[in-house]
Amino acid sequence: MPAGTGQDPTDEYGIPIIPDPADAASRKRRAIIDAALAEFLAEGYSAASMDAITAKSGVSKATIYKHFGSKERLFLAVVGGLLPRTYADLAPAGATIAAAPDVRTGLVRHASELARILLRPEIMSLRRLVIGEIDRFPQLGQLWYRVTYDMNNGPLIEALTELTAAGALHVPDPELAVQQLVAATVGIPQLVQTFAPATEPDATALTATIESGVDLFLARYAARS
Amino acid sequence: MPAGTGQDPTDEYGIPIIPDPADAASRKRRAIIDAALAEFLAEGYSAASMDAITAKSGVSKATIYKHFGSKERLFLAVVGGLLPRTYADLAPAGATIAAAPDVRTGLVRHASELARILLRPEIMSLRRLVIGEIDRFPQLGQLWYRVTYDMNNGPLIEALTELTAAGALHVPDPELAVQQLVAATVGIPQLVQTFAPATEPDATALTATIESGVDLFLARYAARS
DNA sequence: GTCTATATTGGGATAGAC
DNA sequence: GTCTATCCCAATATAGAC
Numbered sequence: 001m002p003a004g005t006g007q008d009p010t011d012e013y014g015i016p017i018i019p020d021p022a023d024a025a026s027r028k029r030r031a032i033i034d035a036a037l038a039e040f041l042a043e044g045y046s047a048a049s050m051d052a053i054t055a056k057s058g059v060s061k062a063t064i065y066k067h068f069g070s071k072e073r074l075f076l077a078v079v080g081g082l083l084p085r086t087y088a089d090l091a092p093a094g095a096t097i098a099a100a101p102d103v104r105t106g107l108v109r110h111a112s113e114l115a116r117i118l119l120r121p122e123i124m125s126l127r128r129l130v131i132g133e134i135d136r137f138p139q140l141g142q143l144w145y146r147v148t149y150d151m152n153n154g155p156l157i158e159a160l161t162e163l164t165a166a167g168a169l170h171v172p173d174p175e176l177a178v179q180q181l182v183a184a185t186v187g188i189p190q191l192v193q194t195f196a197p198a199t200e201p202d203a204t205a206l207t208a209t210i211e212s213g214v215d216l217f218l219a220r221y222a223a224r225s
Numbered sequence: 226m227p228a229g230t231g232q233d234p235t236d237e238y239g240i241p242i243i244p245d246p247a248d249a250a251s252r253k254r255r256a257i258i259d260a261a262l263a264e265f266l267a268e269g270y271s272a273a274s275m276d277a278i279t280a281k282s283g284v285s286k287a288t289i290y291k292h293f294g295s296k297e298r299l300f301l302a303v304v305g306g307l308l309p310r311t312y313a314d315l316a317p318a319g320a321t322i323a324a325a326p327d328v329r330t331g332l333v334r335h336a337s338e339l340a341r342i343l344l345r346p347e348i349m350s351l352r353r354l355v356i357g358e359i360d361r362f363p364q365l366g367q368l369w370y371r372v373t374y375d376m377n378n379g380p381l382i383e384a385l386t387e388l389t390a391a392g393a394l395h396v397p398d399p400e401l402a403v404q405q406l407v408a409a410t411v412g413i414p415q416l417v418q419t420f421a422p423a424t425e426p427d428a429t430a431l432t433a434t435i436e437s438g439v440d441l442f443l444a445r446y447a448a449r450s
Numbered sequence: 451g452t453c454t455a456t457a458t459t460g461g462g463a464t465a466g467a468c
Numbered sequence: 469g470t471c472t473a474t475c476c477c478a479a480t481a482t483a484g485a486c
């Protein structure tokens with residue numbers, strides 16, 4: 001069927017549906033971003049092909065270049081745009097801890113939340129991609145680090161500082177303590193998943209690891225009674 | 226100058242030096258490996274060019290293909306061959322700890338040794354490369370993990386087990402404890418260097434981080450007196 | 451704004467002489 | 469075993485019609 005004979009689609013009354021051009025452009029932009037993300041995650045930056053992104057997105061290559069200018073800019077827009085959203089549904093550490101019956105439970109819950117997010121296969125793939133392309137795109141490394149700080153470490157530092165002021169903990173260097181807490185809990189399964197993505201994570205073992213990490217933390221930083 | 230007129234080089238007595246063919250081939254092989262490693266570390270697998278490796282190594286492209294068959298096999302040979310050597314000059318954990326006046330000093334010394342090796346820029350680059358190519362070469366991820374275990378975690382587990390048997394420590398789960406110790410010491414600066422390679426590591430801060438991590442570990446696992 | 455068709459470069463791999 | 473010269477394909481990016 002020749003493409004030239006296509007007519008505007010009509011609704012149930014026969015009224016032609018003229019798509020809002022702005023919305024059409026937005027939808028195409030979204031389709032490009034989705035296709036590009038899938039391709040970059042699967043292939044890495046260099047092996048990713050603009051032809052493949054073209055095919056997956058359903059728009060033409062020229063349109064992609066009109067929107068994003070170059071492969072580099074497309075990569076930065078897609079990956080850089082996704083980074084701030086990676087931690088989007090992480091509840092603030094302070095709230096999680098305050099809602100718990102005791103500090104240990106609060107820390108375990110927060111670390112479990114963090115693990116649930118960071119160990120998701122898409123986030124793990126994104127992290128591997130960013131690490132692998134850091135020499136080419138140092139901005140992404142800095143962005144990743146800042147997002148981690150703003151969404152997790154920063155709030156946790158605040159929470160530990162307040163708990164220390166309230167006498168519930170004794171944490172002289174909250175920034176270092178947060179790094180230790182994260183490393184000794186989520187950091188351990190994260191390292192395994194980084195090098196062995198095919199390994200199925202075991203929920204029971206994950207909980208045990210996180211609880212043990214929190215206990216390690218509390219053995220040092222619990223307030224002396 | 227036409228290449229056809231080249232003569233064998235002679236020594237100081239005019240005796241032609243005929244290079245041992247096996248040695249010549251070995252030297253070329255070594256030159257290829259060195260050039261390929263530099264190129265792969267700088268560009269990643271996909272962006273690395275066999276032409277660039279040809280130029281850097283000083284041999285012809287056909288020779289590289291005779292030796293290694295394909296780009297993939299060259300990559301695996303070069304990176305896979307280097308992995309076991311990364312930990313080559315790490316003293317066994319047991320020896321380092323046994324030679325120290327006390328357990329804390331021994332653990333700090335071992336962690337510092339480990340950090341000295343793992344934070345070297347070439348090792349950090351190699352690690353980033355392996356992580357970024359894990360979807361394409363899962364073997365390298367498994368190899369990295371096994372080398373880490375054989376050269377560091379395994380011996381450390383043994384050492385902690387012996388120290389527990391001797392009553393110097395109380396470590397119920399040595400495998401988990403080793404992961405915690407490594408994560409809370411070397412893991413922290415390693416994470417920073419992973420995402421921010423340009424950051425100059427501060428030796429004083431590194432020592433403080435490692436000592437704090439060991440103290441964290443001992444707060445939980447020191448034998449109860 | 452969007453498409454089709456194409457320009458142009460560079461890369462992996464090999465044939466054949468020596 | 470090694471080199472020179474080349475094949476062939478795929479990739480980024482763009483020109484021009486609509």
